[in-house]
């Protein structure tokens with residue numbers, strides 16, 4: 614008899630806006646008749662999923678599933694680096710950037726079903742000051758909004774937009790030097806995004822051409838944000854045509870150094886990390902395996 618697929622689900626009970634959904638009950642309902650051995654483990658505090666993921670990989674699970682948003686995905690992915698286990702995603706966050714990029718269904722029953730017979734794809738892993746990221750990292754306004762969003766008390770797209778509009782009126786660009794491939798450029802940073810995946814989440818496409826397995830980061834620089842540009846950037850993010858709109862400058866590279874005139878906030882995968890003046894950003898090609906929906910055979 615073929616061996617059963619072993620899957621460990623790591624649930625962040627605090628993620629997303631729909632916390633009443635009973636994930637263990639859904640798993641029991643949709644996996645009972647499947648050739649799968651699974652376990653459920655709950656996170657108890659921020660950062661716990663890193664340890665739980667590492668332990669699940671050591672316990673021999675083939676897939677370790679982040680049940681949560683991009684913050685939980687980041688923690689589980691970090692724990693799995695260098696192990697034999699693949700990352701799975703049951704999207705339960707408010708943005709779900711990596712899930713959307715990897716075309717994981719957002720409806721939990723569909724996402725659970727596709728985990729039973731997945732394809733496996735290796736993806737690149739970005740690092741900013743040695744902090745891994747899988748979707749996007751960034752400096753400037755997006756990091757500042759992540760910080761304020763974390764303090765807002767409520768989650769979801771509505772709160773995010775409210776915080777972004779409020780902070781837009783206060784936020785000023787910072788002078789930076791940006792070094793890539795031996796060239797240094799002096800510029801201003803309103804937003805500098807390092808995109809491994811195409812979007813921030815919620816289908817806000819910061820780098821719609823980003824390929825998660827190409828060994829390159831897509832850099833998106835916006836040096837200032839007067840009102841008209843803010844409107845055009847918002848439209849470009851929503852329509853996925855920001856590069857063609859001419860409102861941002863793009864580069865692709867695998868290593869970048871940024872020096873800022875003053876401390877700037879930075880985020881990884883939408884979670885504010887802290888402030889720094891020097892940033893070393895790099896990419897490790899194909900460093901993480903991800904369980905993705907199987908391509909349909911026609």
Ligand SMILES: Nc1ncnc2c1ncn2[C@@H]1O[C@H](COP(=O)(O)OP(=O)(O)OP(=O)(O)O)[C@@H](O)[C@H]1O
Nearest residue numbers: 628629657658659681682683684685706707708709
């Ligand atoms: N048991 C827990 N108690 C408190 N915080 C937790 C717990 N488990 C995980 N966390 C933290 O919750 C944070 C938010 O989780 P996550 O990003 O998954 O959800 P979200 O913010 O609602 O979704 P999205 O990132 O898609 O907006 C994570 O950064 C993680 O560190």
